[in-house]
Structures are given as structure tokens and as C-alpha cells.
Amino acid sequence: MEQASSGDPGPPRARGGLRDDQVTGAALAIVGALVAWQSWQYPVGSLAQPGPGYLPLALGIALAVFGALIAAGGRLSPAFGWARFGDGLKGLAILAGLAFAALALERLGYRITIGVLLLYYLGVLERRPWIVALVLSAGISLGTYYVFARLLRVPLPIGLFGF
């Protein structure tokens, strides 16, 4: 997982003159190098008898090379800046709701978790009237539970409170 999440393009800060491809290319090169270094710790085997570390090592090196080439040719790409990520804050708020769902799902159970999640989206993020948000949250959470758990027999978690 560490590899996948550290593949997020974008450095912690943007400086004047940096270009999209320079930033993302460098990020990919770093990820590639880290993967290659990590794979080196695994049994790599030999050219004739590759071990579990062999292909990850080769791919890590390939990714580092691709990243470096992208960065090298990145002078003409759009200027890197945070302005474009103006919708990112709302995106993070949406993802935060999902993170809550991941934490709560098996503890509080499906119906309570989804009810709270929808209340957060509708009432807090979208500022719908509370009564609307409340009715919709309860309705969707109970309705989807009925359709999926009862009709389609998809096992959905039931939490501490029996919901």
C-alpha cells in the first residue's frame, strides 16, 4: 500500500517556475526508486531464476526512468500551482466522510454508519434543511439495507447496537 499511496502526484509545496510534468515526473521517479530499493531487500534471484523481488525491482527501475524522462521533457507542460486544486478542499471533506464510514462500519453497523454519513453530506457539506437531510438519510440508509441485505442477500455488517 505504501507504494500506491506515495504515488500521489504533487509535492508538499510549489515554487515559482515549476511545471506539472516536472513535479509529477520527479514524484514518479522517487516512487520508482523507493520501490526498487525495497525490492532489493526481497530475494531477487538470478537472471535465469528470478525470485519474488526480480520483477518489482525491474519495474521500480523502469518507473524511475519513465519519471525522470517525464520530468526532463516537462518544460512545456502547464505551470504547476495550487490554484487548480480549488475543489480539493471539498474533495477532502467528501473523502473524510468515507474515512469515517471505513472506521465505523463494523463498529456501529451499516444502518447507523450510513445514516450518519448521509447526514454529514446532506446537512453539513450541502447545507440542506435539517429535516430534509434527516428524512433522506434515514430513508436511504434503511432502504439500501433492505434492498441489499434482505433482497440481494449481500451481507452487511451489524454493529454493537444490533443495527
Add this chain to the structure above:
Amino acid sequence: MLETLGSLANGFEIALQPQYLAYAFAGCVVGTLVGMLPGLGPLAGISLLLPGTFGLEPTAALILLAGVYYGAMYGGSTTSILMRIPGEAASVMTCIDGYAMTQKGRGGAALAIAAIGSFIAGTLSVVGLMLLAPPLAEFAIRFGPAEYTSLLLVGLIVLAYMSGSSMLKMLAMAALGLLVGMIGMDVMSGYARFTGDVIELRDGLGIVPVAVGLFGISEIILSAAKSREISVRQPPLRELVPTAAELKASVGPIGRGSVLGFMIGIIPGSAHIISSFVSYGIERRLSKTPERFGHGAVEGVAGPESANNSAASGAFVPMLALGVPSGAIPAVMLAAIMVHGVIPGPLMMTQRADIFWGFIASMYVGNLVLLLLNLPLVGLFIQVLRIPYRYLYPLILTLCVIGVYAVGQSVVDIWIMIAMGFLGYGMRKLGYEPAPLVLGMVLAPLIELSFRQALALSGGSYSIFVTRPISAALLGLALLLIVLSVRTALTQRADWRQRLGLEERA
């Protein structure tokens, strides 16, 4: 040929049974809705339905999911034409001339042409699939590990080459995808790689959380931030009838779109998206009056809409004949039948003929259902779009949580979905495509296994990849494509991909 017809008749016997008809119908309805709603493409739609199919038998699961896939191709065109909102990426080109036709009061005719074109293309391409897949499977029975390694490698390189954006970026995403696919236990030695201390990761990352995150969640984040009010205009029924001139102008584009889409569909990649771009480019170049394009040219609707439906069937050729998915969508569908112990590959067609021919027949049925469903009921479907997005996206996210959790009964999958949603958002903003990442991830275990098996066969000699003729030919093709694109990059010359308008995707 007679044998094929006999098998097809058996297939229809299966597909016309009431329960399979019901699954085809349900799939088409869900697919149409999925195609219309922004933020839910065919991939996310299929991924979300996947856990619901575990209780079904494999034929029913395949019929249902395929209905969603080509239903989405229909649904996407509706919103593109009436509202200039591409419900899914394959309909972007339809927006241009389709919406222009709506503004001129010919929106109904555009819808009809799109539906008729989709129907013809869908039906023709199923014929192609039916004729092509069995001999290909017979050929592929001779494939050994070396051939499979080369085939999979070529698949990824073709995908990178076909894309509109930089080949380097696509290759980087494919490499990243292959690495993501190697998370977990090594199939040959049982050695755990890149798992940290998370036990759930030992089985590797699932396709569903990755696909839903990269395609679904990231799209929702992008759409939710834009607040927009949609004005829905419902075309009166009499407007649906195209004029004779419009029909005549559409014949050529529909025919070309069908053939082109099918051929592009076989090639790995986001075939349904690419094919619509290529078809639009070709029609504009062939037209005697290219200046009409962009101002309501019916050819600009007929061609791309036929091509994307045809490509959807073409994509099933490698999936059914070789057991190798050509993109993320067939990959999820393969996962759906593997759950039932059906092993995909060249032998499936003979060993599980009922699945293969039932599936083929159901696609004929499905195309007819869609034609009947979409034209008269289009007014009903677009009512869904009256629901403001701020109410819609929480519901879609709820479905994502259910779908992702239900596949493996694990909250780790929800975390993976969140991480992939974040990654996908960043990638879209910065000009990277998620498709090669997903395909690389799916192909990684196959490539690694066949690569190491091939070396074991040859006693460690790499010559096995070039001395076996099929493998050598495939690798030669890969090399050729790389040389071609390096040359293009060095000389900065516009090649055929730009001329066909593929670059407009960027």
C-alpha cells in the same frame, strides 16, 4: 459455419429463458441509468453490481453485467445530446454535434439516430465476436507461457501507444499498475511483498476497490465541486423521427463506425472511448462539408455512437477467446465469472459452451431491448437528471461503500477505495490516465507467472521469447510501436493519432 449457427441456436434457447431475459432487461435499465449519471460510468456501475452477482450462476452474472456495459453506451448518448453532459467518457464526442442538433430543434432525431446506430453497430459487432472468438481461441490453445508473456506485454504497450496523451506517461502508469498488482503474496514462492503489516493485503489489492476509487470516487469529487443546475428539456415524440436526408447521411458513418469500433475494441485500452474519438475524426475528414461538424452534423452523432457500442462488443473478443481482459471493464467481468469457478481462457468456449453462447445470444437480445427501451422511454429516463447532484452524489457514494465492502467483507477495501479516489483525482488534474494503471494491476499476476514459467521451461534462457515465432512476432510489434512513438516525439511531427483527433482528449 453451420456449427456456429447450431451453437447460436442453443445460445438463444438459454438467453430466451424468462429469467435470463429478466437479467438482460435489468442490466440494460441499470446500464442506461449508469450511463446517464455523471460520476457513474460503466466501470463503476459494473463494479458496484459485482457483489450482487455472486449469488447468481455465471451465465446470469455475465448477462447482467454485459447489459450494464452496453446499456451505459446508450445512456451516455442521451445526456450528451440533450444536455451537453457526457454521462460517460465515450460520449464526449457526441456532445459536440448532438447538442448542436438539440439547439436546432433536432435533438429527437439525434437521439433516434444514436439509438439506431448503436443497435446496428451492436448487432453487427456481436456477429463479429461470434465469428472471430472461436477460431482465435483455437489458435490460442497453442500458446505457452512465453507467448502469453509477450501478448500481455504487447497489450500494455499498444494501450500506451493508442492513447492521446504522452506515451511515456501511459507507460509510467502501466508500470505503476503492474507494481500495485504485485502487492501481496508472490504466486510462485508465497513471499509477501509490499504488504507492510496489513494481513488483508497478502491477497493483493482487489480490482473493485481500485476501480471504484480511481474512476468513481475521483469523478464524484470533481463533479460535486461544480455546482450546476441542469435544465432538462424533453423532446416531443414526433421530433424523434429523423428526416430522409438525415437517415441517408447516417448510413456511411454507422457502417464505418461499426467496423472501426469493433477493430479498436479488440485492441487493449479504453476502446469504447478511443473508438468514438477516432470515428469522429474520420467522419470529419471524409466529409465533403467538414465545416458543418460542430454545428449539428448528424454524421458526428451517428459515427461515434455506433463506434462505441461496437467497441464494447469487440472488447469481449480477447476476454472470451484468450481469457485476457483488454481493459478494466472486461477485467471486472472476468472476476465475476471466476468467482464461480469458471476458468477463463481458450478452453472456456468448449468446456463451458453454455456460458459463451448464452452470453452471445443475450447480447442480440440486449441490443433489441435497448432500442425498444430507449426511444419511447427516453423522456422517463431523463427525469432522473432532475435530481440535483448534491442529493445524488451521497447516494452514489453509499452504493460505492456497499459494493466495495461486500466483495471481500473487509473495511480495508474501503480504505483502498479512498486512497485510490485521492490518487485518481490528482491524476486527472495533472494529466495522467487511470486506465493503464488498472489494466497493469490486473495483468501483473498473469505476466509475472507466465514470465517465470517461460524461464523455467527454457532453463533460464531468454531466447525462448524470440525463438518461438508467435512470441517473436508479438515482441517485434511492441518494438515497432516504441520506435514509432520515439520517432514522433523526437521529430515533433503530427502523426496519424493527432490527425484523427485523438489528441483532443488531452
